Amino acid sequence: MPAVRILPDEDARDLIALTREICAKDLAPRVDESERAALFPQETFRLLGRSGLLSLPYPEEHGGGGQSYEVYLQVVEEIASVWMSVAVGVSVHVLTCYPVVAWGTDGQRDALLPGMLGGEQLGAYCLSEPDSGSDVASMRTRATLVADGSAYTLRGTKAWISHAGHADYYTSFVRTSDVGARGLSCFVVPADADGIEFAPRERKMGLDGDPVRQVTFAGTPVDADRRMGDEGQGMAIAMAALDSGRLGIAAAATGLAQAALDAAVRYAGEREQFGRPIGEFQGLGFMLADMEAAVTSARATYLHAARLSDAGRPFSREAAVAKLVCTDNAMRVTTDAVQVLGGAGYTQDFPLERYLREAKVTQIFEGTNQIQRLVISRHLLKSI
Structure with a gap:
């Protein structure tokens, strides 16, 4: 089911609605075949670029979408709930633009950003x-x-x-x-x-x-x-960029976990054993509840870090926490979702096995979760 979102204004609500429409009409019908064939979704990125979804968190004066990180990350989450590879690609592209926006001269921004943020470049x-x-x-x-x-x-x-x-x-x-x-x-x-x-x-x-x-x-x-x-x-440029990039991966991992939860809930409500849906058995019902708690807490964690960033406050520690919590929770939720489906979850007839494989790398890239723990602990000790 779609995540319940509290968004700052009507423009943000329209943006989420647009994202969901694109995901349903253009991404969902292609994701299974494209992933099986290991095809690069070039046309999908062009569509997202033309729709303005590749430049959301950057100023409109440079050709960006002028959106807050709070809104941008929820767009990434929506995309990830349908096609994780594309959501990761969106996050990577946004990461590549950061050094020009934040560290470039006016001349460099004028020369490079129209192409980088215009939707045709990746x-x-x-x-x-x-x-x-x-x-x-x-x-x-x-x-x-x-x-x-x-x-x-x-x-x-x-x-x-x-x-x-x-x-x-x-x-x-x-x-x-x-x-x-x-x-x-x-x-x-x-x-x-x-x-x-x-x-x-x-x-x-x-x-x-x-x-x-x-x-x-x-x-x-x-x-x-x-x-x-x-x-x-x-x-300094790389580390500052990675703070924001880690939030992109945190949001993507949350979307992936949401997709796994939704698939598990649907299956548990439809599959019957002993004369009733398997979700009514406490062993599975409690598992679904824990999965929901993990997804909800992950979303709250990355949104907290995003709001700090939007307010111009330090958020390096919170970005590391979000990356750690969201990706560990994604691994847990996708693993449990496979378990809910039992043997069916282990087959390629359902997307759960793919979700599980996709979740694993989120604990590794943009800084391993062991590095995130090191970052967090250092911030804590500096505060003494």
Whole structure:
């Protein structure tokens, strides 16, 4: 059943209604076949872009939707309740725009944001490397300034990159000096730049509509005016972007959990054993109640962090809490939903097995949940 939402105004209510209409008419009929065939939903992203759903949390003056994070994240949740790969893609794209909006100059915003926020472009976010995951500061991909200072040359390999091979640009974090975390910088690399190479798609257990590859910069030239912020500010940019990106994953995980709960409730109300619906047996009824409590608490957690962000208050700790709670709850709810369906839940005749596979990665990307616990504990100790 649709989540009950308290939205700030009529525009937000219309936006949720539009999202639900697009999900029902355009996403739901295609998701099962597309995921089975591991097809990249390019046309779906174009539709979302034309509908204004790829730029919601950014200012209208830059071509964005001018929506609060509270509203934007609920749109992501709605999409995830129908097609998780697409919801993750929306979150990734929004993440790729953040460095330009928050750290770019007026000239850079004027040059780049109309395309990034206009609905026709899709971005990729290049942070991790084969030997640099949670330890971001250990990355080795390097940008070397050419002699006249007009451009950089990028060399190195990025790993686990969503939309690789399909993106129009790659928001990339690379090393410009050897001063550890203070030696990283951020560049927006156009997809048509020379020397960009792609490895074969990763063979993942889920999110098959989201192609993930290694991206290698083999002497890739990038104009100096595509560096966001100063040299050495890359770590600060990446961490600030990830605070918001974690909320996107939290909202998507909540939508996935809601879909699993809805499917379990429908099945428990229709499947009969011993002369009555199985949901009437206390063992299953209590399981459904716990699933509902997990989904509701997850939603409240990410909305709390979003409202702090919208109010201009610090929200790093709350973003980590939301990512941790929402993704752990998604794993629990999808696992229990499979159990409610019994043997049927283990088959591909129902989407529950796919939901379970999709939920697992939410505990890993945008910072593992072990990293979230580290972030939370450090914030707590700083407050003493």
